[in-house]
Each structure stands twice: as C-alpha cells, then as structure tokens.
Amino acid sequence: MSSGRKRSEASRLAILEATRFLLAAVGYERLTIEGIAGRAGVGKQTVYRWWGSKSAVVAEAALSGGLSQQVEPLPDTGHIANDLREWSRAWVARLTSPEGSGLVLALTAATVDNQEVADRLYRHFTEPHETSLLQRLASAQRAGQIDSDADLPTVASTLVGSLLYRVLARQRPPTADDANALVALVLKGCAPQHEGADAVRR
Amino acid sequence: MSSGRKRSEASRLAILEATRFLLAAVGYERLTIEGIAGRAGVGKQTVYRWWGSKSAVVAEAALSGGLSQQVEPLPDTGHIANDLREWSRAWVARLTSPEGSGLVLALTAATVDNQEVADRLYRHFTEPHETSLLQRLASAQRAGQIDSDADLPTVASTLVGSLLYRVLARQRPPTADDANALVALVLKGCAPQHEGADAVRR
Amino acid sequence: MSSGRKRSEASRLAILEATRFLLAAVGYERLTIEGIAGRAGVGKQTVYRWWGSKSAVVAEAALSGGLSQQVEPLPDTGHIANDLREWSRAWVARLTSPEGSGLVLALTAATVDNQEVADRLYRHFTEPHETSLLQRLASAQRAGQIDSDADLPTVASTLVGSLLYRVLARQRPPTADDANALVALVLKGCAPQHEGADAVRR
Amino acid sequence: MSSGRKRSEASRLAILEATRFLLAAVGYERLTIEGIAGRAGVGKQTVYRWWGSKSAVVAEAALSGGLSQQVEPLPDTGHIANDLREWSRAWVARLTSPEGSGLVLALTAATVDNQEVADRLYRHFTEPHETSLLQRLASAQRAGQIDSDADLPTVASTLVGSLLYRVLARQRPPTADDANALVALVLKGCAPQHEGADAVRR
DNA sequence: GGCTAAACGAGACGGTACGTCTCGTCTTGGG
DNA sequence: CCCAAGACGAGACGTACCGTCTCGTTTAGCC
Structure with a gap:
C-alpha cells in the first residue's frame, strides 16, 4: 500500500495566482484553462486533476486571494x-x-x-x-x-x-x-x- | 438601385424562440450560436448578420419574450x-x-x-x-x-x-x-x- | 436544397504535401495530425473532415505523390x-x-x-x-x-x-x-x- | 555499499505477458506503456527502467513468447x-x-x-x-x-x-x-x- | 416579367479551447 | 536500491464552436 508522489503546493499556488492575474486581465468569459495552465507553467491535467471546471478554479482563486x-x-x-x-x-x-x-x-x-x-x-x-x-x-x-x-x-x-x-x-x-x-x-x-x-x- | 431581399421575420422569430428554448434547456454558459441556428433552422450567418454575439441574442430574446x-x-x-x-x-x-x-x-x-x-x-x-x-x-x-x-x-x-x-x-x-x-x-x-x-x- | 461552400482543393493539396514532407522528416510514428495541419496552414478539423486517421492521410499522400x-x-x-x-x-x-x-x-x-x-x-x-x-x-x-x-x-x-x-x-x-x-x-x-x-x- | 533489492523476475515476466496479451487485444498502434504497466500490476518506471521504449518491450515479449x-x-x-x-x-x-x-x-x-x-x-x-x-x-x-x-x-x-x-x-x-x-x-x-x-x- | 441584389440555408474554412490520454520523469513511502 | 503508486510538465488526441467565407437558391423591389 504505497502512496505515490505528493500534490505539488507550488503548482497549486501558481495556478491560483495565474487565475487571479488572468481574471483581472481578460475577464471571466475569456479566461481559459489552457491559459491558466500555460501562465502557471503547469500541465492542463494538473488543473483538471484538482478542479475540473473553470468556475471551481476561479472560486478557489478568489477565495484564497x-x-x-x-x-x-x-x-x-x-x-x-x-x-x-x-x-x-x-x-x-x-x-x-x-x-x-x-x-x-x-x-x-x-x-x-x-x-x-x-x-x-x-x-x-x-x-x-x-x-x-x-x-x-x-x-x-x-x-x-x-x-x-x-x-x-x-x-x-x-x-x-x-x-x-x-x-x-x-x-x-x-x-x-x-x-x-x-x-x-x-x-x-x-x-x-x-x-x-x-x-x-x- | 435595387433593394434586395427583405429581412426574414420568420427567421428572426425562430432565432429568438430557439434562444429562449435553449437558454431554459442548457443555460447561458452552454448556449451556442450554432445550437441556436441549428434549432431555428437557420444559417449561422443569419444570426451573425443581425446580432453578432451570444449576449446580444440572449438580451433580445429575453426582452421580446x-x-x-x-x-x-x-x-x-x-x-x-x-x-x-x-x-x-x-x-x-x-x-x-x-x-x-x-x-x-x-x-x-x-x-x-x-x-x-x-x-x-x-x-x-x-x-x-x-x-x-x-x-x-x-x-x-x-x-x-x-x-x-x-x-x-x-x-x-x-x-x-x-x-x-x-x-x-x-x-x-x-x-x-x-x-x-x-x-x-x-x-x-x-x-x-x-x-x-x-x-x-x- | 443548398450546397454550402466547396471543398478547398488548395487545402487538400497542402495537407498531402505537408504529410509527405513530415513523413520524410520525422517518420510515421512521430507524424501527427496536428503537425500536418500546422505545416499545411490548415485547421485540424479540415484534416479530420476528409480523412479521419493518420494512416488514411499517409496513404493518400503517398499515392498522390x-x-x-x-x-x-x-x-x-x-x-x-x-x-x-x-x-x-x-x-x-x-x-x-x-x-x-x-x-x-x-x-x-x-x-x-x-x-x-x-x-x-x-x-x-x-x-x-x-x-x-x-x-x-x-x-x-x-x-x-x-x-x-x-x-x-x-x-x-x-x-x-x-x-x-x-x-x-x-x-x-x-x-x-x-x-x-x-x-x-x-x-x-x-x-x-x-x-x-x-x-x-x- | 549494499547492492539493494534485486530485479524482480515476477515483474519482468508479468510485463512481457501483459505485452503479449495487449498486443493481441488491441494491436501495436494502440498498445501503450501505461496499459502494459497497469495490466502487469507494475509501476511504469519499472518498464522504463529496463526497456525504455514500446518497440523494445514488444520485441522482447515476442521473442520470449x-x-x-x-x-x-x-x-x-x-x-x-x-x-x-x-x-x-x-x-x-x-x-x-x-x-x-x-x-x-x-x-x-x-x-x-x-x-x-x-x-x-x-x-x-x-x-x-x-x-x-x-x-x-x-x-x-x-x-x-x-x-x-x-x-x-x-x-x-x-x-x-x-x-x-x-x-x-x-x-x-x-x-x-x-x-x-x-x-x-x-x-x-x-x-x-x-x-x-x-x-x-x- | 425579366433583372439585380441582398438575404437566405448550408456548410467548409482557419482557428482556439475543450477535456482526455499517454508520454517519460520525478517523488514518496514501503520492503 | 527496487518497487507500486501516482503526481508532474508536456503535448497530441478527436470534438465542439468560433466567426468568416463561399456556395447555390429564394425573394423582393425596380425597370
């Protein structure tokens, strides 16, 4: 019963920060998961693994910012x-x-x-x-x-x-x-x- | 100096009706111009000719409904x-x-x-x-x-x-x-x- | 009973040419549809619309070359x-x-x-x-x-x-x-x- | 100084067997390292450690089968x-x-x-x-x-x-x-x- | 009543983003 | 030091829509 690699806190923070930045820059409608992942220097899968929808990332980004x-x-x-x-x-x-x-x-x-x-x-x-x-x-x-x-x-x-x-x-x-x-x-x-x-x- | 064909009132109404239907059915986020045109039996261009954005169609559909x-x-x-x-x-x-x-x-x-x-x-x-x-x-x-x-x-x-x-x-x-x-x-x-x-x- | 826009012969040829080029450059295994579309200056959908698989494009590209x-x-x-x-x-x-x-x-x-x-x-x-x-x-x-x-x-x-x-x-x-x-x-x-x-x- | 754990023969055999099975089941093109590791009950790294490419595993699997x-x-x-x-x-x-x-x-x-x-x-x-x-x-x-x-x-x-x-x-x-x-x-x-x-x- | 021109349906086009899959690497903890 | 597990950055997959661009095909006025 092994555990695998731990979730990367750095990636999590980078995603939330990128989301906040892009939200301010382009607005909700033009915000994209690809854009977030790109700016955060992260694979798209890492976003989908933990959030699964634009609105969820936005919510957490806003709340943690x-x-x-x-x-x-x-x-x-x-x-x-x-x-x-x-x-x-x-x-x-x-x-x-x-x-x-x-x-x-x-x-x-x-x-x-x-x-x-x-x-x-x-x-x-x-x-x-x-x-x-x-x-x-x-x-x-x-x-x-x-x-x-x-x-x-x-x-x-x-x-x-x-x-x-x-x-x-x-x-x-x-x-x-x-x-x-x-x-x-x-x-x-x-x-x-x-x-x-x-x-x-x- | 001819004037060409008149705007089709039937298409206009079909588009607004389709928009209202789809708005109720799938919500704003999942509403698409292609979906509206398809359900209205209308070419996409006919939507873009007169409205130009999803929000504009939605606004008029709501106001005329x-x-x-x-x-x-x-x-x-x-x-x-x-x-x-x-x-x-x-x-x-x-x-x-x-x-x-x-x-x-x-x-x-x-x-x-x-x-x-x-x-x-x-x-x-x-x-x-x-x-x-x-x-x-x-x-x-x-x-x-x-x-x-x-x-x-x-x-x-x-x-x-x-x-x-x-x-x-x-x-x-x-x-x-x-x-x-x-x-x-x-x-x-x-x-x-x-x-x-x-x-x-x- | 309308017909819609005609298939673009220019795109067709560009795709086949790009396929031939990339096949020679990187080989079959590393050939990708995205790569073909990119080099041909064409949307991916245009490839999928007419071929639907890498092997099919390759076959036609080879045969027409x-x-x-x-x-x-x-x-x-x-x-x-x-x-x-x-x-x-x-x-x-x-x-x-x-x-x-x-x-x-x-x-x-x-x-x-x-x-x-x-x-x-x-x-x-x-x-x-x-x-x-x-x-x-x-x-x-x-x-x-x-x-x-x-x-x-x-x-x-x-x-x-x-x-x-x-x-x-x-x-x-x-x-x-x-x-x-x-x-x-x-x-x-x-x-x-x-x-x-x-x-x-x- | 110590030599560490020995290579697991069981894993090796499981990988080759899984490769043979999947090759028959889905063919070469759709065969994946992840699929092999998954079916063999093995970490992906164990495959990469010893083989390094799909074709290499396939070769050995075929030859040893x-x-x-x-x-x-x-x-x-x-x-x-x-x-x-x-x-x-x-x-x-x-x-x-x-x-x-x-x-x-x-x-x-x-x-x-x-x-x-x-x-x-x-x-x-x-x-x-x-x-x-x-x-x-x-x-x-x-x-x-x-x-x-x-x-x-x-x-x-x-x-x-x-x-x-x-x-x-x-x-x-x-x-x-x-x-x-x-x-x-x-x-x-x-x-x-x-x-x-x-x-x-x- | 034929001519012309805009609006129409259809649908292909170059693109962007989707959400998923797999790659090959890296990290963790257990044996 | 090997291993199973599994997260990671990367990037292709095939699909859905975007907004634009032809295509014929109506359908008006206007001569």
Missing part, C-alpha cells in the same frame, strides 16, 4: 450608525475598485454557471459579511439602538445585496453617498419604536 | 404599504419561478460578459421596474405616507436589487415573507417624521 | 531476362533511395495499423507492379520463353515481395546484384522444359 | 523438395494463425519504428529461419540435389521473405498451395544443370 481575507469583523464603537457607515464605505470602496468590481463580475459568472460553486462562494465570500453585520446589529439591538422586533437577517442581507446589485447592474457604480443613503434608510427602518415613531402605522 | 411585458405600472390603491406588498409578492413570484430564475441567471451572465448588453438589459428590464416603483413612491410621498426628505431612488433600487441579489446568490430563494419583511423595513425607513422619531439622528 | 506514378508498364524488348533485370534494377533503385525506403516503411506502418488503408495501398501501390509484371511474363510465356505450366502470379509476387521484404527487414538493403540473382533464380525456376532448356537464350 | 522457440532446425529426410514443402507448410501455418499474423504485424511495426529493434528482431526472429534453411539447402547442394552454382542466400531469403510479404500485404493470406508453388518455383530455379541447361548464364 485578497478580497476575502479582509472580512474584518466590523468595528464596534458603540455607535451603530457610525459603524455601519464605516463598514459601508469600506465595502463600497472595495466593490468599486477595478480589481474588486472585476472580481465580483467574475464570481457572479461562476455562481451563475455552477450551483456547487455558488454555494461555496456564498459560504466563504458573502455570508461572512452578512454574519459579521448580523453580529454588530445584534449588539446594537441589545444596546437599544435598534428595535427589538427588527428582522436583522433581512437588514443584513439588504445592506449587502443592495450594494452588490448596483455593482452587477454595471450602470452608475455605487458611491459613498449611495452607501450612506442606504445605511440611513435601513437604520431608520429598524430604529427603536419609543413614543411616536410609528411610521408604518397606518 | 415573456417576463418583460408584464411591467404593469404598479397598482395605486392609495395605500402604499399594501401596494408595495402586492408588487413585491408578484416580483418575487416571477423571479423564483423556474423560467424566471433561469432567465435572471442568464441575463446576469450576459450582463457580466458585455457592457453594452448590460446597458440594454438594464434599460429595458430592470429600470422600468425601478421607474414604476419610483412613481408610486412619489405619489405616496405627495400623499404624506412617505417622508418628504426620503431618498426615493435609493428606496426603489433597494427594493429591486435586494430581491434580485437573493435570487443570484442561489441559496435559499426569496419567499413572500422575505418580500414582506423587506417592504416593512424599507417603508419604515422612509416613513414620515412626526416629531421626535429621530432614532438615527443621535 | 511521386513513387506511384512511375509504374511504367515494363519494357518489352522481346528478351524477358533483360526486361526483368531492367525492371528489378529500377525497382531496387527506387526502394533503396532515401525517400523510397522511408516511404515504404511508412506505408508498411499504415498498412499494419489499418486494414482498409492496407487494401487501398495494395490496390494502388503494390498491385500495379504485380499486374505489370504479370503482363510481361504472360507475353514471355506466349513467346515460349517461360514454361507454359509456370505459375505466373507466384512468380510476380515473389519478385515484388522478396525485394520489399529485404527493405523492410532493414538489414543490408537490396543491391542491383541481389536483384539480378533473384531474377536469375526465378527465371530459371520458370524456364521452359524442352530438351536443352534454351528458352531464354535467344 | 511462443513463435520463436519453434525454430526447429528443418528436417533432413534427404529429399529436399519434401523437406522444403514440410517447412513451408509449417511456416505458412504459423504465419497465418491469428496470433501469428498479429504478431508479424506488430513486429513489423516495431521494426519500422526503430532500427535497433529491427536488428534485434531480425537476428532473433527471421535470421534463424534463413540460417536453418541455408543449412538444409547446403546439405542438398552437397547431395547434388541443388546446382552447385546456386545462390543459396538468395534462395533462402526469397522463401522467407516472399511468404512474409504476403502476410504483410494483408490481402489474401498465403495458403499451403501458395507455399508449394513457391517451393516448386524456387527449387526448379536452383535445380542442378545436367548438360547445357544454362539458360540464364549469359
């Missing part, structure tokens, strides 16, 4: 509005940077192409942001800055999705002002109900 | 909450139907692939919904049901984008309850300010 | 021994020339690989030589220079095959002397049986 | 015609058996591919037959059954090569009758010259 590490757990200064504004500012900046928007488009294409990849990307890329938001919102809720009846998951996914949508639409990319407007809208939407703040009442 | 006609201009019963709930219910139903979600995915892929197509799709597919929402919201604003300072474009695009995002994420598809929660959040977020409902202010 | 045209119909000077010596000299010269022997090896490999190609090569390459020999032998038989009971097909195929075998064995290639010895052996083997067996003498 | 052992040294009953007929009958039977003809084709392909293998195969496979024939012919010559001037090597190689050629041509395989006709032709061709039967001499 920049962009996802920085899921910094949202500051908690005690002031939810400031914290959300800060978060949204950073999120928008990242989404609208050249690499960021390109990556969002590529990952979206991969998501569209492949359910399994969609799951993986969601789990490692989008969900952490929602989770992180959720925790901060819950903390604000406990602090009484947010209504105790508020539907926090809806709030979180609205914040994340609404901005992503603006990037994907490829029309005017979202600005810091858009982000602030969104935060304002949503925060007021879940503000605590003391006396007369019964907006939706009727 | 179902889904987009029904941009009914949002009911105005005078009760904004009810009207938005009704709109969101219909919107979610359409997005989560098998054809609907498939089409959203395909159009997203086309949008990602091609800026020009992105513009066209936005203009004919998404924008009308936002516009229609916007008009209803403006009407509600005039009726005092919505705060006069509310940022209506942000409200509209949040409603549209937030639900689209949930479809694109391909995780749990949005439900009528999700839609209601979103409407409630957003409506409260732009409710009129009576006196001290200044939750976010401080 | 040199070597086979020259099945000159064997001189008939009335002197069978001289005529056969002349034929065998030319046959050996052709088989042992660099291109000749290379081609024989390649065609043999193709023959081994593919029965259908074997048939075609036999019919167009070897058989004509045997037929041509057979006719000359029959003429000699009528002239009384060859025994009337002689088994001419055996004689012809022995002459052809015996020399080919020496080329294929890739040991000492056959010489003019070998050819003469073979002719002498075979001619004596079918000499007329009268009294003094002076058939060929005059 | 059936077909070659039986180079029985030709009977000598004192009657050369009978002995040659007996030999040719056996030779044809072996060449035209399913395994025999397949092996001839495979070995021919190997011969074509590789000069070194060609030498080895000639030396161990074809030459012994010619040598054995040569000895019997020399004996007949001494017995006066064959002309003293006869070119025995030509006779022997004609007998061997002419029949091999018929197998390689892959048209009608040679029969016992063909063999007899060949023997008759050749034997008459080197029959002793009684008086003035010097047909070919001048």
Whole structure:
C-alpha cells in the first residue's frame, strides 16, 4: 500500500495566482484553462486533476486571494450608525475598485454557471459579511439602538445585496453617498419604536 | 438601385424562440450560436448578420419574450404599504419561478460578459421596474405616507436589487415573507417624521 | 436544397504535401495530425473532415505523390531476362533511395495499423507492379520463353515481395546484384522444359 | 555499499505477458506503456527502467513468447523438395494463425519504428529461419540435389521473405498451395544443370 | 416579367479551447 | 536500491464552436 508522489503546493499556488492575474486581465468569459495552465507553467491535467471546471478554479482563486481575507469583523464603537457607515464605505470602496468590481463580475459568472460553486462562494465570500453585520446589529439591538422586533437577517442581507446589485447592474457604480443613503434608510427602518415613531402605522 | 431581399421575420422569430428554448434547456454558459441556428433552422450567418454575439441574442430574446411585458405600472390603491406588498409578492413570484430564475441567471451572465448588453438589459428590464416603483413612491410621498426628505431612488433600487441579489446568490430563494419583511423595513425607513422619531439622528 | 461552400482543393493539396514532407522528416510514428495541419496552414478539423486517421492521410499522400506514378508498364524488348533485370534494377533503385525506403516503411506502418488503408495501398501501390509484371511474363510465356505450366502470379509476387521484404527487414538493403540473382533464380525456376532448356537464350 | 533489492523476475515476466496479451487485444498502434504497466500490476518506471521504449518491450515479449522457440532446425529426410514443402507448410501455418499474423504485424511495426529493434528482431526472429534453411539447402547442394552454382542466400531469403510479404500485404493470406508453388518455383530455379541447361548464364 | 441584389440555408474554412490520454520523469513511502 | 503508486510538465488526441467565407437558391423591389 504505497502512496505515490505528493500534490505539488507550488503548482497549486501558481495556478491560483495565474487565475487571479488572468481574471483581472481578460475577464471571466475569456479566461481559459489552457491559459491558466500555460501562465502557471503547469500541465492542463494538473488543473483538471484538482478542479475540473473553470468556475471551481476561479472560486478557489478568489477565495484564497485578497478580497476575502479582509472580512474584518466590523468595528464596534458603540455607535451603530457610525459603524455601519464605516463598514459601508469600506465595502463600497472595495466593490468599486477595478480589481474588486472585476472580481465580483467574475464570481457572479461562476455562481451563475455552477450551483456547487455558488454555494461555496456564498459560504466563504458573502455570508461572512452578512454574519459579521448580523453580529454588530445584534449588539446594537441589545444596546437599544435598534428595535427589538427588527428582522436583522433581512437588514443584513439588504445592506449587502443592495450594494452588490448596483455593482452587477454595471450602470452608475455605487458611491459613498449611495452607501450612506442606504445605511440611513435601513437604520431608520429598524430604529427603536419609543413614543411616536410609528411610521408604518397606518 | 435595387433593394434586395427583405429581412426574414420568420427567421428572426425562430432565432429568438430557439434562444429562449435553449437558454431554459442548457443555460447561458452552454448556449451556442450554432445550437441556436441549428434549432431555428437557420444559417449561422443569419444570426451573425443581425446580432453578432451570444449576449446580444440572449438580451433580445429575453426582452421580446415573456417576463418583460408584464411591467404593469404598479397598482395605486392609495395605500402604499399594501401596494408595495402586492408588487413585491408578484416580483418575487416571477423571479423564483423556474423560467424566471433561469432567465435572471442568464441575463446576469450576459450582463457580466458585455457592457453594452448590460446597458440594454438594464434599460429595458430592470429600470422600468425601478421607474414604476419610483412613481408610486412619489405619489405616496405627495400623499404624506412617505417622508418628504426620503431618498426615493435609493428606496426603489433597494427594493429591486435586494430581491434580485437573493435570487443570484442561489441559496435559499426569496419567499413572500422575505418580500414582506423587506417592504416593512424599507417603508419604515422612509416613513414620515412626526416629531421626535429621530432614532438615527443621535 | 443548398450546397454550402466547396471543398478547398488548395487545402487538400497542402495537407498531402505537408504529410509527405513530415513523413520524410520525422517518420510515421512521430507524424501527427496536428503537425500536418500546422505545416499545411490548415485547421485540424479540415484534416479530420476528409480523412479521419493518420494512416488514411499517409496513404493518400503517398499515392498522390511521386513513387506511384512511375509504374511504367515494363519494357518489352522481346528478351524477358533483360526486361526483368531492367525492371528489378529500377525497382531496387527506387526502394533503396532515401525517400523510397522511408516511404515504404511508412506505408508498411499504415498498412499494419489499418486494414482498409492496407487494401487501398495494395490496390494502388503494390498491385500495379504485380499486374505489370504479370503482363510481361504472360507475353514471355506466349513467346515460349517461360514454361507454359509456370505459375505466373507466384512468380510476380515473389519478385515484388522478396525485394520489399529485404527493405523492410532493414538489414543490408537490396543491391542491383541481389536483384539480378533473384531474377536469375526465378527465371530459371520458370524456364521452359524442352530438351536443352534454351528458352531464354535467344 | 549494499547492492539493494534485486530485479524482480515476477515483474519482468508479468510485463512481457501483459505485452503479449495487449498486443493481441488491441494491436501495436494502440498498445501503450501505461496499459502494459497497469495490466502487469507494475509501476511504469519499472518498464522504463529496463526497456525504455514500446518497440523494445514488444520485441522482447515476442521473442520470449511462443513463435520463436519453434525454430526447429528443418528436417533432413534427404529429399529436399519434401523437406522444403514440410517447412513451408509449417511456416505458412504459423504465419497465418491469428496470433501469428498479429504478431508479424506488430513486429513489423516495431521494426519500422526503430532500427535497433529491427536488428534485434531480425537476428532473433527471421535470421534463424534463413540460417536453418541455408543449412538444409547446403546439405542438398552437397547431395547434388541443388546446382552447385546456386545462390543459396538468395534462395533462402526469397522463401522467407516472399511468404512474409504476403502476410504483410494483408490481402489474401498465403495458403499451403501458395507455399508449394513457391517451393516448386524456387527449387526448379536452383535445380542442378545436367548438360547445357544454362539458360540464364549469359 | 425579366433583372439585380441582398438575404437566405448550408456548410467548409482557419482557428482556439475543450477535456482526455499517454508520454517519460520525478517523488514518496514501503520492503 | 527496487518497487507500486501516482503526481508532474508536456503535448497530441478527436470534438465542439468560433466567426468568416463561399456556395447555390429564394425573394423582393425596380425597370
């Protein structure tokens, strides 16, 4: 019962790096496995051995590259509005940077192409942001800055999705002002109900 | 100065129909011009003569097919909450139907692939919904049901984008309850300010 | 009822020429369809569209190139021994020339690989030589220079095959002397049986 | 300092056996080193360590398998015609058996591919037959059954090569009758010259 | 009503990339 | 030091489509 040669970590990294480079250079549609293998100095089989589809390589390349590490757990200064504004500012900046928007488009294409990849990307890329938001919102809720009846998951996914949508639409990319407007809208939407703040009442 | 043969309407329709069929059958990634031409009983050149790219055919096929006609201009019963709930219910139903979600995915892929197509799709597919929402919201604003300072474009695009995002994420598809929660959040977020409902202010 | 574009004669010829060149340059085993297509300036599909296997291209390339045209119909000077010596000299010269022997090896490999190609090569390459020999032998038989009971097909195929075998064995290639010895052996083997067996003498 | 593990005879035999099996099953062209190693339950490296090329393995497999052992040294009953007929009958039977003809084709392909293998195969496979024939012919010559001037090597190689050629041509395989006709032709061709039967001499 | 010219179906063309197979080499760990 | 296992870089396989380019064959207007 022998074991054979070990998987080459150098090749793995070269493939992911080449994928990231080419994704930025030519976009998802024009990205090819042959191109990746060529630029990584690797046989095509080595790509197929471990990934089996363009979308899978792209997913792992994106997840192991920049962009996802920085899921910094949202500051908690005690002031939810400031914290959300800060978060949204950073999120928008990242989404609208050249690499960021390109990556969002590529990952979206991969998501569209492949359910399994969609799951993986969601789990490692989008969900952490929602989770992180959720925790901060819950903390604000406990602090009484947010209504105790508020539907926090809806709030979180609205914040994340609404901005992503603006990037994907490829029309005017979202600005810091858009982000602030969104935060304002949503925060007021879940503000605590003391006396007369019964907006939706009727 | 003769004019030559006219463009064949039959071929045009056959191509769009074939595109719609194949899009549903195999998805955007595996859709090919050759496949479209073959199924439409048409030469490839006839496709290239009038469209020139996969994404362009897909865009026109989608826009000329179902889904987009029904941009009914949002009911105005005078009760904004009810009207938005009704709109969101219909919107979610359409997005989560098998054809609907498939089409959203395909159009997203086309949008990602091609800026020009992105513009066209936005203009004919998404924008009308936002516009229609916007008009209803403006009407509600005039009726005092919505705060006069509310940022209506942000409200509209949040409603549209937030639900689209949930479809694109391909995780749990949005439900009528999700839609209601979103409407409630957003409506409260732009409710009129009576006196001290200044939750976010401080 | 349309017809589509016609087959390109230029491509056909370029492919056959490239095949001949590469066969001489690298041999049958190292000949590739990609190499042929590349050197011919042609898409691979154009090769596969019309031939479908390496051996088939090689067969047609060989048959349409040199070597086979020259099945000159064997001189008939009335002197069978001289005529056969002349034929065998030319046959050996052709088989042992660099291109000749290379081609024989390649065609043999193709023959081994593919029965259908074997048939075609036999019919167009070897058989004509045997037929041509057979006719000359029959003429000699009528002239009384060859025994009337002689088994001419055996004689012809022995002459052809015996020399080919020496080329294929890739040991000492056959010489003019070998050819003469073979002719002498075979001619004596079918000499007329009268009294003094002076058939060929005059 | 130590001599390490000894070469595994079991692996060697398994490789040769697998080669023979696969040669019969799929032919030379579709035979692969990986296939051999796989079927032999052996690492590829073990094949490369000891042979280094497909043709080399095939050569050794063929030589160490059936077909070659039986180079029985030709009977000598004192009657050369009978002995040659007996030999040719056996030779044809072996060449035209399913395994025999397949092996001839495979070995021919190997011969074509590789000069070194060609030498080895000639030396161990074809030459012994010619040598054995040569000895019997020399004996007949001494017995006066064959002309003293006869070119025995030509006779022997004609007998061997002419029949091999018929197998390689892959048209009608040679029969016992063909063999007899060949023997008759050749034997008459080197029959002793009684008086003035010097047909070919001048 | 014949002429001309563009659009049509068909399908071959030079290409690119696919995903698979095999090559010959290299690495690992067990015997 | 040999071996089975098996990953590796390389590159050919045969297929699918790309977008372009002929081919006849309709099918309009226009004379």
